[in-house]
Amino acid sequence: MNAPLVEMRNISVSFGGIKAVDDVSIDLYPGEVVGLLGHNGAGKSTLIKILSGAYRRDSGQIFINGSEAQISNPRDAKAYGIETIYQALALADNVDAAANLFLGRELMTPWGTLDDVAMEAEARKVMARLNPNFKRFKEPAASLSGGQRQSVAIARAILFNAKILIMDEPTAALGPHETQMVADLIQELKRQGLGIFLIDHDIHSVMQLCDRASVMKNGQLVGTVNVKDVTEDDLLGMIILGKNPEKAA
Amino acid sequence: MKDSKTTKASEVRGEGMLTRFLRATELDVRVLGMVGALLVIWCGFDIASGLKIPNSGLFGGSFLTPRNIWTLLVQTSSIAVMTTGMVLVIVMRQIDLSVGSMLSMVAVAGAVVQVFELGPWLGVGHPIIWIAAVATCLLLGAAVGAFNGFLTAYLQIPSFIVTLGGLIAYSGVAFLLASGVTIAPMDRTYSIIGGGVPQAWLGPTWSWLLALATCVLIVLGILNSRRQRQKFKFPLRPVWAEVFLAATGSAIVLGLTKVVNSYPWPFMLIKDYAIAHHVTIPAGVSDRNGNAICMAGGQVVRCVDGLIYYTGYAVPVLITVVVGAAMTFVASRTKFGRYVYAIGGNPEAAELAGINTRMVTVKVFALMGFLTGLSSIIASARLDAATNSLGQSNELYVIAAAVIGGTSLAGGVGTVYGAMLGALTMQSIQSGMQLLNLPAAFQNIVVGTVLVLAVFVDQFYRRRVK
Ligand SMILES: Nc1ncnc2c1ncn2[C@@H]1O[C@H](COP(=O)(O)OP(=O)(O)OP(=O)(O)O)[C@@H](O)[C@H]1O
Ligand SMILES: [Mg+2]
Numbered sequence: 001m002n003a004p005l006v007e008m009r010n011i012s013v014s015f016g017g018i019k020a021v022d023d024v025s026i027d028l029y030p031g032e033v034v035g036l037l038g039h040n041g042a043g044k045s046t047l048i049k050i051l052s053g054a055y056r057r058d059s060g061q062i063f064i065n066g067s068e069a070q071i072s073n074p075r076d077a078k079a080y081g082i083e084t085i086y087q088a089l090a091l092a093d094n095v096d097a098a099a100n101l102f103l104g105r106e107l108m109t110p111w112g113t114l115d116d117v118a119m120e121a122e123a124r125k126v127m128a129r130l131n132p133n134f135k136r137f138k139e140p141a142a143s144l145s146g147g148q149r150q151s152v153a154i155a156r157a158i159l160f161n162a163k164i165l166i167m168d169e170p171t172a173a174l175g176p177h178e179t180q181m182v183a184d185l186i187q188e189l190k191r192q193g194l195g196i197f198l199i200d201h202d203i204h205s206v207m208q209l210c211d212r213a214s215v216m217k218n219g220q221l222v223g224t225v226n227v228k229d230v231t232e233d234d235l236l237g238m239i240i241l242g243k244n245p246e247k248a249a
Numbered sequence: 250m251k252d253s254k255t256t257k258a259s260e261v262r263g264e265g266m267l268t269r270f271l272r273a274t275e276l277d278v279r280v281l282g283m284v285g286a287l288l289v290i291w292c293g294f295d296i297a298s299g300l301k302i303p304n305s306g307l308f309g310g311s312f313l314t315p316r317n318i319w320t321l322l323v324q325t326s327s328i329a330v331m332t333t334g335m336v337l338v339i340v341m342r343q344i345d346l347s348v349g350s351m352l353s354m355v356a357v358a359g360a361v362v363q364v365f366e367l368g369p370w371l372g373v374g375h376p377i378i379w380i381a382a383v384a385t386c387l388l389l390g391a392a393v394g395a396f397n398g399f400l401t402a403y404l405q406i407p408s409f410i411v412t413l414g415g416l417i418a419y420s421g422v423a424f425l426l427a428s429g430v431t432i433a434p435m436d437r438t439y440s441i442i443g444g445g446v447p448q449a450w451l452g453p454t455w456s457w458l459l460a461l462a463t464c465v466l467i468v469l470g471i472l473n474s475r476r477q478r479q480k481f482k483f484p485l486r487p488v489w490a491e492v493f494l495a496a497t498g499s500a501i502v503l504g505l506t507k508v509v510n511s512y513p514w515p516f517m518l519i520k521d522y523a524i525a526h527h528v529t530i531p532a533g534v535s536d537r538n539g540n541a542i543c544m545a546g547g548q549v550v551r552c553v554d555g556l557i558y559y560t561g562y563a564v565p566v567l568i569t570v571v572v573g574a575a576m577t578f579v580a581s582r583t584k585f586g587r588y589v590y591a592i593g594g595n596p597e598a599a600e601l602a603g604i605n606t607r608m609v610t611v612k613v614f615a616l617m618g619f620l621t622g623l624s625s626i627i628a629s630a631r632l633d634a635a636t637n638s639l640g641q642s643n644e645l646y647v648i649a650a651a652v653i654g655g656t657s658l659a660g661g662v663g664t665v666y667g668a669m670l671g672a673l674t675m676q677s678i679q680s681g682m683q684l685l686n687l688p689a690a691f692q693n694i695v696v697g698t699v700l701v702l703a704v705f706v707d708q709f710y711r712r713r714v715k
Contacts, residue, residue, distance in 0.1 A: 052601075054600075054601055073600075074600060074601050074602070074603045075603045075605065078603045084601070086601060090595065090597060090598035090601045090602065091595065091598055092590070092591035092592075092594035092595045092598050092599060092602075092661075093594045093595055093661070094590060094591075094593065094594035094595075094661035094662060095587070095590055095591055095594060099587060099591070103587075103591055103598075103599070103602040103604070104602040104603040104604050105603075106584050106587060108584070112583075113578075113582040113583060114581075114582050114583060114584065114587060117477045117478060117480070117481050117483065118481070120481070120483065121481045121483075140594075141594075
């Protein structure tokens with residue numbers, strides 16, 4: 001097999017006395033969706049925040065396409081083509097949806113000024129794929145509903161030709177129709193060859209969308225399995241009891 | 250019964266129209282409210298001063314006279330320039346308490362350069378002197394501001410503490426630099442920037458030309474944004490709203506120009522100018538006090554026929570307008586401005602979006618310092634002197650102006666023009682009370698009260714709207 005798109009090796013992070021992530025290794029291949037499962041506080045978000053540059057690791061290494069990557073802030077991660085949808089939807093509440101979509105990578109006019117009109121036009125295009133009911137492009141993000149904010153956060157991540165997409169509970173606030181659209185989107189991005197880390201508490205949708213699943217418990221990795229080889233009950237056992245099924249991958 | 254019903258119906262319709270008007274013009278109610286408050290203050294002072302001593306003002310007082318409006322604009326310049334920077338600082342959830350002391354320090358440094366260093370060396374009046382002094386003030390201001398920003402962003406010391414330290418320390422530096430004395434006079438060219446000398450007055454012709462150019466810009470700007478939105482088939486403002494905005498904007502510019510163009514030079518200056526330039530004096534013109542000026546035996550004296558010059562816009566006012574336009578542009582049309590607002594709205598989100606929030610913080614403080622440097626030039630040029638107390642308490646007025654102008658200390662919210670309106674409001678209150686001969690202590694009480702009241706009304710409005 002080729003070198004993995006992402007390989008996180010022996011990652012550890014602690015906050016004060018708590019070992020939030022303890023010697024965890026996971027990897028991700030192009031065109032693959034890897035589910036990250038675990039109870040609340042298992043360390044899933046912390047682990048992916050290491051990859052996205054939001055947190056610094058205490059120890060461990062990250063390899064992107066086989067070579068070691070130095071990721072010490074979100075800008076570094078973006079330079080490697082890593083885009084993240086955070087669980088605590090990171091939007092600037094006082095600026096509008098279009099501005100949030102392009103935050104950090106604004107479209108500019110030939111005169112070097114912000115091209116708000118072009119950004120709004122692009123925003124309408126992207127949102128049409130995700131949430132066709134979304135119309136509130138000119139209002140500050142604070143006035144959006146939870147699901148609308150989530151749509152904006154997802155649109156933000158897919159707008160910039162990411163190679164590696166991290167989705168931390170992307171559908172937690174979405175209605176059934178919008179959730180289905182995100183599922184379709186994940187399939188499409190997968191076909192385009194992106195690697196996706198998907199954190200989701202809904203085992204059923206993990207079984208549907210993911211190729212492999214890594215399960216964490218109390219900061220440690222329980223194991224990584226091929227989704228095809230296991231049942232939902234096997235996964236539940238890993239999450240709750242922290243024990244690997246008989247025929248783990 | 251029937252009566253009350255009709256009233257209610259018409260009220261509802263009236264409200265609907267107002268809402269429609271606001272939506273169509275995309276005007277901010279709070280800005281309209283502030284303009285309204287300003288007009289009330291102006292008219293109130295004119296009426297009140299007229300009751301004491303009748304004068305030629307719009308309502309028979311001395312507030313709404315060309316002379317007072319002109320002076321008001323010049324007096325507002327220094328604070329207004331600084332407040333455009335303070336808006337960005339506060340929007341980004343920071344504060345700069347050091348601008349007053351920094352203004353003193355920078356002004357004194359600029360004065361030392363021109364009076365003690367370059368003056369004796371190059372000879373008084375050498376053109377390099379004023380250029381060097383201006384450069385010193387701007388660069389020193391930017392550098393000190395960047396230093397404040399560095400301590401805040403990279404050493405993680407809260408800006409309140411950093412600039413509180415600056416407030417105390419920079420005034421000490423100013424005292425040492427000035428050795429506690431007043432440094433004067435400034436270079437002749439330098440003092441033009443203060444607006445106190447005839448060379449600093451544009452005169453009616455240029456003022457009108459500038460006003461017309463501004464009107465053209467307003468119309469072009471509106472047309473351009475309309476064309477942009479048309480290109481992408483976005484909803485457009487109704488044509489009447491566009492016309493209304495263009496007409497109102499132009500009317501304000503032209504009206505203000507008319508006012509400053511009817512403020513005559515002080516008599517003494519007209520006399521000096523006439524003597525120096527051997528001006529022949531036309532008949533039948535009087536100065537603002539009704540005194541006419543004419544020549545008698547080679548001498549200029551007051552007489553029935555006269556000579557009169559009008560000031561037009563003064564240099565510091567032009568500087569302020571240009572700074573206001575530039576800062577509005579920076580805040581709303583550049584990446585830097587967008588980042589400042591995003592950081593103010595949610596610092597973590599901005600950082601996660603890949604914005605270098607620390608660098609932006611340093612830049613905002615550097616910009617604040619640069620503008621403080623510019624204000625120090627205006628203030629010292631206007632006074633024609635620099636002292637270590639030149640900018641005393643200015644930080645309070647600058648912050649108050651920004652807050653009165655709708656800038657939220659919680660961050661993320663504020664506009665440059667709002668803050669400038671805030672500065673104008675505060676200066677209006679102070680000048681008005683001076684016109685009424687109210688003691689300074691009383692003025693302080695009123696300004697402080699207005700500050701608190703303005704924020705209360707703003708909060709109240711925001712809560713009601715949500
Ligand atoms: N910034 C922080 N400071 C201190 N402790 C933290 C911080 N972030 C996370 N933790 C702790 O680290 C542990 C792992 O948290 P994490 O957010 O990674 O869990 P999670 O698996 O994403 O849970 P959930 O399913 O609830 O989102 C928890 O015990 C949490 O309290
Ligand atoms: Mg989490």
